[in-house]
Amino acid sequence: MELTYLRTFCEVAKHGSFTRAAEYLGYAQSSITTQIQRLEESYGAVLVERFGRSMRLTIAGEALLPYAKEVLRLHEESKEVVSRQSKGTLSIGTIETLAAYYLPPHLQTYRQQYPDISIMLQPGNEPIIIEQVKEGALDVGIILDPPFSDPELHTHVLREEELVIIANPEHRFKGLNAIQAEDLAGEPLILTEDGCTYRAMLLKVLRGSEIDFKPSYEFGNLEAIKQCVVYGLGVALLPRIAVADEIRKRQLIAVPFAHPECKFYTQLIYSKKKWQSKAFLGFVDLIGAGNHQNL
Known part of the structure; x- marks a missing residue:
């Protein structure tokens, strides 16, 4: 049964006239008659009868009226809830660096705008995040990579990250002022975990340049890496945003790594098949993806 029929039925009951209901709804009177007839066929009962020059509800019609009003009310309420997307979960996959040093202020603002949306932050490395976004296990991914593209995904470059x-x-x-690959010859390197994209870039550059380097430590935790560097156990390649506080406190020095392949960007990815709710679009707009060009 179409909601249109119930809405027409309520207007006939309100106005006591097919003609006035038609004028109010913007239908031809014949359309009102047809809709009421189909509603009566659906219920197997006469709902409206002629009384003098007006129309009035039968006993069956009187019984239906409160239900019809409630159905229409619930429909309007459901449209409002769905359009606002005021409840639900937004799942975000990202790497530790961005989860700790890029996302928090954005998440704070998003929570203020969508207080009833639960945020699930799933840490991982880029290959896993990309695959989970493509499979629909994650709503969005925020990755740190060279310019990335995939035929199944939308990609928005948010900003360049200095390494x-x-x-x-x-x-x-x-x-x-800058460090070249050859400057790292013989230096004890403290590396991020396997699967980290900027670690892979560094090792590729060093091997390609035939630099004699010494991997001394490997950690999956940024704080452990930074503390080892503070204590002089080696040097490490990290995004500047991850060490801004230590630089400010003069616990560390940070020198740009100069190489053509050292171009990394924070990028938002989501499936081209993703249903874009208001809450989802609110997140995308919040972090500024709407102002950038798709790759």
């Missing part, structure tokens, strides 16, 4: 070599303030790199 720096960090070292103890007394290290020989102090005072350099």
Whole structure:
């Protein structure tokens, strides 16, 4: 049964006239008659009868009226709830660096705008995040990569992230404006976990340049990496945003790593098949993806 029939029925009951109901709804009177007839066929009962020059509800019609009004009310309420998307979960996959140093202020603002949306933050490395977004296990992914594209995904570049070599303030790199691959020869390297895209880039560059490098430590935790560097156990490649506080406190120095392949961007990805609710679009707009060009 179409909601239109119930709405027409309520207007006939309100106006006591097919003609006035037709005028109010913008239908031809014949259309009102047809809709009421179909509604009566559906219920197997006469709902409206002629009384003098007006129409009035039968006993069956009187019984139906409160239900019809409630159905229409619930329909309007459901449209409002769905359009606002005021409840639900937004799942975000991202790497530790962005989860800790990029997303928090955006999540705070988003929570203020959508207080009833639960946010599930799923950490991982880029290949896993990309696959889970494509499979629909995650609503969005925020990755740190060279310019990325995939035929199944929308990609928005949010901003470029500077990668720096960090070292103890007394290290020989102090005072350099940039670090070349050859500067890392013989340096003990403290690496991020396997699967990290900027780790892979660094190792590729060093091997391609035939640099004799020394991987000394490997950690899946940024704080552990930074503390080891503070204590002079080696140098590491990290995004500047991850070490901004330590640089400000002069616990570390940070020198840009100069290489053509060292171009990394924070990027938002989501499936081209993704249903874009208001809450979803609110998140995309909030972090500024709407102002950037798709890749």
